[in-house]
Each structure stands twice: as structure tokens, then as C-alpha cells.
Amino acid sequence: MSQNKGIRNVKYLKKVIISSDVYAVCIEHALTNESQEIMGLLVGEIDQIECVTTIHACIILHRSDKRRDxxxxxxxxxxxxxxxxxKLCSILDRRVQIVGWYHSHPHITINPSVVDIRTQSTYQLMDPLFVGLIFSVFTYNKLMHDHRVEVICFQADPDEEKVDVPLIINNSPMKLCNLEAICNLPKILIEEEVESHNITNNDTKDPITKLHNEACKTLAVTHIVSKLSRPLCEALIERLNATKLRIKELQAIKNKLTR
Known part of the structure; x- marks a missing residue:
């Protein structure tokens, strides 16, 4: 779709379609940190003619710089x-590529910041149909007395202003690559914590400080295991049991129809 901004002709996305399993992975990732932003990349297909992007998978990345904003x-x-x-091309049997990025806004609104829009503009230099998603998490609603998760899909225009893009969630079964992404999430978070604490320990020679840092690292890793790994395993076991039950029900229906 073409839109005119002054004398410039700019191409924007008409809509973005994201599979429900990718949407679930992004939210799961966003909810892992209440004080710092997280980030990942989106993999899918871009219809250059219709200006429609379809997202099939996501890649959770190891953060090199962790800040609140x-x-x-x-x-x-x-x-x-x-x-x-x-590699996902052969796994998904599709000609996929990196089509966008996502990150979280813990405790703040989904509106992209000046830095977010500037980053989006940079990505669009590589592909004008590159898209950005922001997940707002841990936002307390005083009226309903609950926490909400919100998402926005956007691009940037030449004047670095936000351009809203419709986001459609397509209900689909869990793909193996996205299931693996969720399972690898605790490992990535633990690697980030270990790397961060190792850098801190290398900057000090005081044995008491080193001991304190090691204790903090152990506490952080334990927190990831107890708050993420264990509930994740329990959820996957429940999902497996539900799938087995559904297979049994379908087998019974098949046998009945055969008779």
C-alpha cells in the first residue's frame, strides 16, 4: 500500500498475520522480566504485492545490553x-526470512518510544515492510483491579512517526520450532544472568565481593528455575495429557464410524 508523506511515496504494510503459537511465545517471553525489556525477532513471509506479512516463528535472542527502558x-x-x-525454511517448508522484531514494555504503555521508532526506521532501511511489535506487560488496571497484556503492531514513516498496522492472530497448532523456543527460554535467561555476574566478578578482586556476587548469581538462577522452568514443565505436561486424551477421543469416534 502506498501512502504519501509530503512529496515522498512510502510503502507500508496493510496487515500482519501472526500464528497463535508465536503470539503465545512472545507473551511468555515478555512475562519473564518485570523490570527490564526483552527482545526477539519474528520469522515469516512477506507478500510484497499485497503488502501482507505472515509470521510463523520467532527467535528469542540473548540480550547484550539489559536496561529498563x-x-x-x-x-x-x-x-x-x-x-x-x-534453517527454519526447511523445518517449516516455507521460504521464510526475518520479517520483524518484538520487545516488551514492562509497567508502561504499548506506545513506542522515540528510540523504538528510530530503531524501527533503521530496520525499514533494509526492508520497507519490516514490522515491529510491542507487548505491554505487568500494567495494572485500577478500574478492573487486574493486570493486562496489550500489544501494538507498527511501522515508522520518514518523519519517524508511528504508523499503526492491523494485527490478526491466526489460530494454529503449536509448531515444533516454537515449542522448542519456549523450552529454550530458561536456558537463554540463565546464560544472560551468568554472563552478567561473571563480568561483574571480573571487575573486582575483593574475595568478599566475589562471594557476594556468586551468591547473587545462584539466587538469580534459582529464581529462573522456580518461577519459569518448573511452571513451564508442568504446563507442558498438562498440554501433553490433554493431547493424549483428545487422541483417545478421536480414536473412539473413528472406531465408532468404522463399525
Missing amino acids: RVEISPEQLCNASIQAE
């Missing part, structure tokens, strides 16, 4: 993500 990815991570996206 921003997150950065190293060039090495982007390179590895591109290689991973190429």
Missing part, C-alpha cells in the same frame, strides 16, 4: 538469527 542486540546475535531463519 531499552534493549540492544549484538551484531553477532543478528548474524546467528539470520542463519537460524535459513
Whole structure:
């Protein structure tokens, strides 16, 4: 779709279609950190003629810089993500590529910041149909007395203003690659914690400080295991049991129809 901004002719997405399992992975990732932003990349297909992007998978990245108001990815991570996206072509049996990025806004609104829009503009230099998703998590609704999860799909225009893009969630079964992404999430978070604490320990020679840092690292890893790994395992076991029950029910229906 073409829109005019002054004398410039800019191409924007008409809509973005995301599979329900990718949507679930993104939310699961966003809910892992209440104080810092998280980030990942979206893999899918772009219809250049209809200006429609379909998202089939996501790649959870190891953060090189962790802050409350921003997150950065190293060039090495982007390179590895591109290689991973190429491998997904054979797994998904589709010609997929990196089509967008997502990150979280813990305790703040879904509206993209100036930095977010500037980052989006940079990505659109590579592909004008590159898309961004923001998940707002841990936002308390005083009226309903509950926490809400919201999402926005956007692009940036040449004047670095937000361009809203309709987002459609397509109900689909869990793909193996997205199931593996969820299962690998605790491992990635633990690697981030270990790397962060190791850097801190290398900067000090005081044995008491080193001991304190090691204790903090152990506490952080334990927190990930108890708050994420264990509930995740329990949820996957319940999902497996539900799937087995559904298979049994369908087998009974098949036998009845055969008779």
C-alpha cells in the first residue's frame, strides 16, 4: 500500500498475520522480566504485492545490553538469527526470512518510544515492510483491579512517526520450532544472568565481593528455575495429557464410524 508523506511515496504494510503459537511465545517471553525489556525477532513471509506479512516463528535472542527502558542486540546475535531463519525454511517448508522484531514494555504503555521508532526506521532501511511489535506487560488496571497484556503492531514513516498496522492472530497448532523456543527460554535467561555476574566478578578482586556476587548469581538462577522452568514443565505436561486424551477421543469416534 502506498501512502504519501509530503512529496515522498512510502510503502507500508496493510496487515500482519501472526500464528497463535508465536503470539503465545512472545507473551511468555515478555512475562519473564518485570523490570527490564526483552527482545526477539519474528520469522515469516512477506507478500510484497499485497503488502501482507505472515509470521510463523520467532527467535528469542540473548540480550547484550539489559536496561529498563531499552534493549540492544549484538551484531553477532543478528548474524546467528539470520542463519537460524535459513534453517527454519526447511523445518517449516516455507521460504521464510526475518520479517520483524518484538520487545516488551514492562509497567508502561504499548506506545513506542522515540528510540523504538528510530530503531524501527533503521530496520525499514533494509526492508520497507519490516514490522515491529510491542507487548505491554505487568500494567495494572485500577478500574478492573487486574493486570493486562496489550500489544501494538507498527511501522515508522520518514518523519519517524508511528504508523499503526492491523494485527490478526491466526489460530494454529503449536509448531515444533516454537515449542522448542519456549523450552529454550530458561536456558537463554540463565546464560544472560551468568554472563552478567561473571563480568561483574571480573571487575573486582575483593574475595568478599566475589562471594557476594556468586551468591547473587545462584539466587538469580534459582529464581529462573522456580518461577519459569518448573511452571513451564508442568504446563507442558498438562498440554501433553490433554493431547493424549483428545487422541483417545478421536480414536473412539473413528472406531465408532468404522463399525
